[in-house]
Amino acid sequence: MTSISSLRVDRVRPVVPEGGLRALPTVALNKRNQAMLAAAAAISLGSPIWRARKQAEARDVLALSQIADRFRIYEVRMNTDLLVVAEMHVPVPCMESPDQPLQVFPKALLGLKYPEAVLTESLPGTVFVQVLAPGGVWHPNVARAYGQPLCLGPRMPAGIPLREIVLLTYGALSMQTVQLDPGDAAGVLNVEAAQYWQANVDKIPLTRASVLSAAED
Amino acid sequence: MTEAGNGYAVEVLAGGSPGRPVPHRRERLPRWLGLKVDADAVLEGLRVAVIGNGSVGLAIALALARLQPGGLTLIDYGYFKMASLLTHNILPEDAALAHPKALYAGRLCKQISPGTDVRAYAGSIQSMALDALADVDLVALATDNVAAEVEAGKRCLRLRKPLIHAAVHGETLIAQVRFYRNADAGGACPACFLNRMEIEHLNSGAAFPCDGSGAPPPTAKAGVVPTRSTSFLCNLAADLAVLEILKFVLGLGPKRGDFVLEYAGYTNRATVTPLGPHKSTCLCDHDTVWGRASPPRPLAECSLAELAAAAGFNSGLQRVAFTVDHLTFALAGTCACGKRRRVERFVAPGASAPRECEVCRRPVHPDGFFSRRPVAADDLGDAVHRPLRELGAEAPRCVLVAEDERAVLFTDSAARGAAGQAT
Numbered sequence: 001m002t003s004i005s006s007l008r009v010d011r012v013r014p015v016v017p018e019g020g021l022r023a024l025p026t027v028a029l030n031k032r033n034q035a036m037l038a039a040a041a042a043i044s045l046g047s048p049i050w051r052a053r054k055q056a057e058a059r060d061v062l063a064l065s066q067i068a069d070r071f072r073i074y075e076v077r078m079n080t081d082l083l084v085v086a087e088m089h090v091p092v093p094c095m096e097s098p099d100q101p102l103q104v105f106p107k108a109l110l111g112l113k114y115p116e117a118v119l120t121e122s123l124p125g126t127v128f129v130q131v132l133a134p135g136g137v138w139h140p141n142v143a144r145a146y147g148q149p150l151c152l153g154p155r156m157p158a159g160i161p162l163r164e165i166v167l168l169t170y171g172a173l174s175m176q177t178v179q180l181d182p183g184d185a186a187g188v189l190n191v192e193a194a195q196y197w198q199a200n201v202d203k204i205p206l207t208r209a210s211v212l213s214a215a216e217d
Numbered sequence: 218m219t220e221a222g223n224g225y226a227v228e229v230l231a232g233g234s235p236g237r238p239v240p241h242r243r244e245r246l247p248r249w250l251g252l253k254v255d256a257d258a259v260l261e262g263l264r265v266a267v268i269g270n271g272s273v274g275l276a277i278a279l280a281l282a283r284l285q286p287g288g289l290t291l292i293d294y295g296y297f298k299m300a301s302l303l304t305h306n307i308l309p310e311d312a313a314l315a316h317p318k319a320l321y322a323g324r325l326c327k328q329i330s331p332g333t334d335v336r337a338y339a340g341s342i343q344s345m346a347l348d349a350l351a352d353v354d355l356v357a358l359a360t361d362n363v364a365a366e367v368e369a370g371k372r373c374l375r376l377r378k379p380l381i382h383a384a385v386h387g388e389t390l391i392a393q394v395r396f397y398r399n400a401d402a403g404g405a406c407p408a409c410f411l412n413r414m415e416i417e418h419l420n421s422g423a424a425f426p427c428d429g430s431g432a433p434p435p436t437a438k439a440g441v442v443p444t445r446s447t448s449f450l451c452n453l454a455a456d457l458a459v460l461e462i463l464k465f466v467l468g469l470g471p472k473r474g475d476f477v478l479e480y481a482g483y484t485n486r487a488t489v490t491p492l493g494p495h496k497s498t499c500l501c502d503h504d505t506v507w508g509r510a511s512p513p514r515p516l517a518e519c520s521l522a523e524l525a526a527a528a529g530f531n532s533g534l535q536r537v538a539f540t541v542d543h544l545t546f547a548l549a550g551t552c553a554c555g556k557r558r559r560v561e562r563f564v565a566p567g568a569s570a571p572r573e574c575e576v577c578r579r580p581v582h583p584d585g586f587f588s589r590r591p592v593a594a595d596d597l598g599d600a601v602h603r604p605l606r607e608l609g610a611e612a613p614r615c616v617l618v619a620e621d622e623r624a625v626l627f628t629d630s631a632a633r634g635a636a637g638q639a640t
Binding site: 043045046047048049050079080081083111112113119120121122126127130132135136144145146147148149158159 | 343364367368371408416419500501502504505535536537538550551553555557582583584585586587589590591592593595596619620621622
């Protein structure tokens, strides 16, 4: 099996293709991503339809990582669920405790999970994304416990593509799309953070930059 | 009481008047034209699951109970409401008391046929155990939501159980029965025929109660869509379904593949149309068949590697995945202090891991991203060779061992026998 680390290349600013995200299917994977996809596919388990779907979804997000400067993929696994460990350059609000000052980190390490059930079931929006780092995320839609899952909404449509989960995640973490009403259970996983951000709505969104814009160094 | 939490239907015990004489089906069974089997013996051994016990499903269950089959398993997450009186075979006091439909149907069936092994599950088919339908001969489906139809279709495909789907369309006075034999991978399933609107309903979790009630109770899932029908149309669909079930199990009439039988009330015309092969665009896995096997020892004493060998997967464990009962294998979790800890145990949904953080002494909660169901042998590491009991699975009732399109379902009958009873 090809070692992924040996194929790591220096960071090059990606070129967004004409057509933006619509051009994603035409993006050819670079050698690193091809190797990562092949390594994951070699031990992909499940029915033929699920294996094919995992490969297609993984290819899509790897292609996205090539055109989005703000999104880098470190690992893809397909043995049961499709799992992706990725770094997203997006402001992440953090607070160690409610009496501490707010800190905004420039990027997040994400665990993305795409389970087989998504093919035929409408799943809760907490299933797909977990903020692995930094800790202490202070966001209405990110739970403080349980490994910091991010809620993207009460239910996600069956068959939602993983690339859309990534885009929704960017919108949610940057607070371009955010559910702040603690009285509405749809999406709020941290009531104190929701109240904090309701009192500080002038600070949101944390960035207006789009997911395809260049990341700050 | 029924307990939907354990994933298995509970036995409904006989109530009413013990000692009351019970007529035997032989007193009324006709000598059907072309009958080549012992109908009495076939019905004695027949076990049917009815998913959805509302307007149509309750009528199916009652008609089946009058045939005094060997077993009836009744599955419904719903409760009666006053509007149920308009379409269900119930009395006003039953509607007012908001009984769980499955349990109510179970009690009625048990009163009609005390000799039948009646079981009830007051929960959704999606929440049932992997092997919940493994022991039935066929499944009747009369549910009110698309997600349950898709799930029932998937389960019957895997276990190769015939599925009879009864439905009505009130506005056009149509009663319809779809028969999926599931004899092989080539046949269709309910998901094959979902149209765009139904897929949208699937996404929104919509339900379609026949009694037309549009206002869901506060605890109900979102998206209850009122539909309109009448009790006689629902009963007609149910009777057509039971007629087809009877013909199938007794081998009456010409042999058919998958078909849809539709009775149009406006024209008084019944039409039978063959159902085509499964759609290539269907998202269900039509190829994988679940074989069944008994574990060499009680499941809790077995290691997963041992079960893989017993399943005949002898070419290594690299492509093998395991699903242990309703449990999730937690690789890691976090505690109140935010530290991530190794867990490497099977845990029940929503439960904390059987260990505490060394720093804050609080329980460790499994992380979603580091939890696996199914779990690949690769993720288990050396744990694949340890008995399930040592991995937190104290009394698993079933384990599915899968390798690509082949899977074997191990069931522990002793552990399953520990399920509860309903009075």
